[in-house]
Every structure is written in structure tokens, then in C-alpha cells.
Amino acid sequence: MAESTDAPLPVAITTGEPAGIGPELTLSLAADAALPAASVAVGDPAMLAERATALGLEVTPVVCRPGEPLPAGPGVLPVWPVALRAPCTPGVLDPANAGYVIATLQAAVAACRAGQAAAMTTAPLHKGVIIDGGFSGFTGHTEWLRDACGVHEVVMLLATDRALHASRADGGGADLRVALVTTHLPLREVADAVTAERIQRVARILAHDLRDQFGIAAPRIAVCGLNPHAGEGGHLGREELDVVIPALDALRAEGLDIRGPYPADTLFTPRHLAGVDAVLAMYHDQGLAVLKYAGFGNAANITLGLPLVRTSVDHGTALDLAGKGVASPSSLGVAVALARRLADQRAG
Structure with missing residues (x-):
């Protein structure tokens, strides 16, 4: 039939x-x-x-x-x-x-x-x-x-099952949506690949598709720092000061609700996730190790852009x-x- x-x-x-x-x-x-x-x-x-x-x-x-x-x-x-x-x-x-x-x-x-x-x-x-x-x-x-x-650019987004069905009305950030600035790169190459232009391109695609594909009218995005403690004011690396913060400031000037950069080891906690719709991590394992611990086997990978x-x-x-x-x-x-x-x- x-x-x-x-x-x-x-x-x-x-x-x-x-x-x-x-x-x-x-x-x-x-x-x-x-x-x-x-x-x-x-x-x-x-x-x-x-x-x-x-x-x-x-x-x-x-x-x-x-x-x-x-x-x-x-x-x-x-x-x-x-x-x-x-x-x-x-x-x-x-x-x-x-x-x-x-x-x-x-x-x-x-x-x-x-x-x-x-x-x-x-x-x-x-x-x-x-x-x-x-x-x-x-x-x-x-x-x-x-x-x-x-x-030219795509974005890897993984989300746990609850987050896939969540909306702003039922908490949005109650579970995990994690997007990546860089994807399948050796760790040694990550810092050079994290440029202000790349952060901005990825964040714009993420915000656009959270609106158009997930129906989130005004996406709230939290961003991980690249270095431990988000650079500790330059004492643990200058990428946050020289690259990440200027990129996020420019995105905020465009009207995007972009927050951070935050230390990755504290951002992935319920208190910090409750107010956001997605996290933007700088590299593969920084974001996906946490997500897979939270929802392995009940999550999906979405290619945005x-x-x-x-x-x-x-x-x-x-x-x-x-x-x-x-x-x-x-x-x-x-x-x-x-x-x-x-x-x-x-x-x-």
C-alpha cells in the first residue's frame, strides 16, 4: 500500500x-x-x-x-x-x-x-x-x-531532548543547547581559529536559526571564554581581551542578546544556564563533553546555516x-x- x-x-x-x-x-x-x-x-x-x-x-x-x-x-x-x-x-x-x-x-x-x-x-x-x-x-x-x-559558514548545534522541546514559556534554558565556534580541529589549532570575525559569523547564524527553526523570538546566548577562568583578566591568556570581548561587544551593538565571556567550568551549571537559550562554546570538547554527560543517547546534532x-x-x-x-x-x-x-x- x-x-x-x-x-x-x-x-x-x-x-x-x-x-x-x-x-x-x-x-x-x-x-x-x-x-x-x-x-x-x-x-x-x-x-x-x-x-x-x-x-x-x-x-x-x-x-x-x-x-x-x-x-x-x-x-x-x-x-x-x-x-x-x-x-x-x-x-x-x-x-x-x-x-x-x-x-x-x-x-x-x-x-x-x-x-x-x-x-x-x-x-x-x-x-x-x-x-x-x-x-x-x-x-x-x-x-x-x-x-x-x-x-561559507555552518554551525554545529547539539541539544538534549528536553531542550529540543523547550520554549521560552517553559523555561528555555532548562536544558542544554550548545553551539560551537570551531568544530573538528586539533586542539593545538583552536586558538588561532577563534577570530573575532568567526565568532561574529557563528553567533549571527545561531541567533538567526534559533529564531527561524526553534521559534525563539529573542534568543539569549551565553558565550564561553577560550581560556581557563575566561583568561583571568589576561593572566591566563589574552584571547578574551583581544578577540572575544570585542567580538561580543560588536554583536551586542547589533542588538543580539549575547552574554559573557564566562568561564566554561562555571557556565555549565543550572543557575547560569537557567537564563539562556543556548551556549556558544569555543571548541568541540569544551561544549560537547558537558552536553553528552547531561543527555547522551537522548540528544541530537543540528547543522545551522x-x-x-x-x-x-x-x-x-x-x-x-x-x-x-x-x-x-x-x-x-x-x-x-x-x-x-x-x-x-x-x-x-
Whole structure:
């Protein structure tokens, strides 16, 4: 049975590294009828069928094409097909399938940009095996999507489940939304990458998308300092005095509600978070270690600044769990549901 032609556009779920847990998380959601309506997997249908059988999941992948109505019915998982480049064993990486992973991303982006998908959600991939497979410049989903969509700057935002559903009326900052000034950089390179211009670009995108995608009319953003104690007045580094504070002053002059810079070790406490809608951290682990402690498995990753909606899980490929049927699909479920909500917010 197929959906009617006036059904909502689907969320395209790229199934990620085939040796990881991405395929089985997608299958698990479908088996439990927990996959939001109008969702379609992007991956190899034969691999998905084989994985479902191995895990004892009553799911039938059914091939369809972008622009066609989605097949529906008990246990049916619609699939936009992309063929594996080489046979795959759960838990065993093969660089030969790097091109397959990239091809699933290309298919989802193309569908979003052609008006055939409302949004895309990405299951985890493995950066190292993609690089080993010949994509030497690959640094992650976020940067790849930036380049694929031809935009200059994107922002990585992670949010815990409660924050994804919070609004100004019910507290806003009661849980965590954390955006990053820099993303996948070696720590040695972070200080040089934290420029006033970059802080300003990222903060503007964050404020814009908190308004347009999350419906927060006047976002309140707290900013971490780069150094311990936010530089201790220059005694623990001058980046706050020379770069961060001037950048934040300029943003405040534009009318943005930007606060800080604050010491990161005290900002991430309930008393300080209660009055803000998002935290802007200077580098990856400064912000995401705290967020994942607070809500790992029930959080989602959102890429702001794209011409399309993209969400993702808050975890990696978990090769040690792949093929065992024990990995929790909760973060993927949160990410798909969020993609639908953000797409509807944009369309509305």
C-alpha cells in the first residue's frame, strides 16, 4: 500500500557507516513502529534486509525513488537505494565502502534541494575509514555538508531532548543547547581559529536559526571564554581581551542578546544556564563533553546555516556493538523527529 500523493515530504535518513550501528538503528525504529511517519532510509536495501534477518527484526526494506509515494504497511521500511561498493560485515571497516557512504549523503542532499525531501537525518559515519577510502580532505558530516551546499559558514548545534522541546514559556534554558565556534580541529589549532570575525559569523547564524527553526523570538546566548577562568583578566591568556570581548561587544551593538565571556567550568551549571537559550562554546570538547554527560543517547546534532534541514545522532558508529542488536536507537529517533519539526517550522 502506498501513501497518497499529498503526503508530506519524507525525512531522508542516511544509514551511515555500513559496518556500524546506523543500519540496525534505522531498522529497530521501523520494527518498533517508532520511526516517524514519512521517513525513508537511504542505503543498500539488500544489506538492510540481510541485517534485519540477522537481528530477527520483522522489517521489510522496500525500494522506492525520490519523488515517488512512499510504500507503507506493517514492518515496511521505505528505502532510496544506494549500492554498497563491497560486501560488509558488522564491526569490520572496509575503506572500499567510503564512496558508498558519501553517495548516500549526496542522494539525501540532492533530494532535499530538489524538493523531494523535507529534511535529512544522518546516522553515524567513520571519518577515518572515509579518509582511508580516498577522501583525504574529509573532516566530518558538518564540513562536508557546508561544502556540498556551497555555503561559507555552518554551525554545529547539539541539544538534549528536553531542550529540543523547550520554549521560552517553559523555561528555555532548562536544558542544554550548545553551539560551537570551531568544530573538528586539533586542539593545538583552536586558538588561532577563534577570530573575532568567526565568532561574529557563528553567533549571527545561531541567533538567526534559533529564531527561524526553534521559534525563539529573542534568543539569549551565553558565550564561553577560550581560556581557563575566561583568561583571568589576561593572566591566563589574552584571547578574551583581544578577540572575544570585542567580538561580543560588536554583536551586542547589533542588538543580539549575547552574554559573557564566562568561564566554561562555571557556565555549565543550572543557575547560569537557567537564563539562556543556548551556549556558544569555543571548541568541540569544551561544549560537547558537558552536553553528552547531561543527555547522551537522548540528544541530537543540528547543522545551522544550511539551505536545508539536517539533524544527526549524538554518538558514533559503535563498531563493538554493531550486529548485536543491543544499541539504543533513541538518539536517532530524537533526530528524525526533530528534523520533521524543524522542517515544518521552516515551511510555516
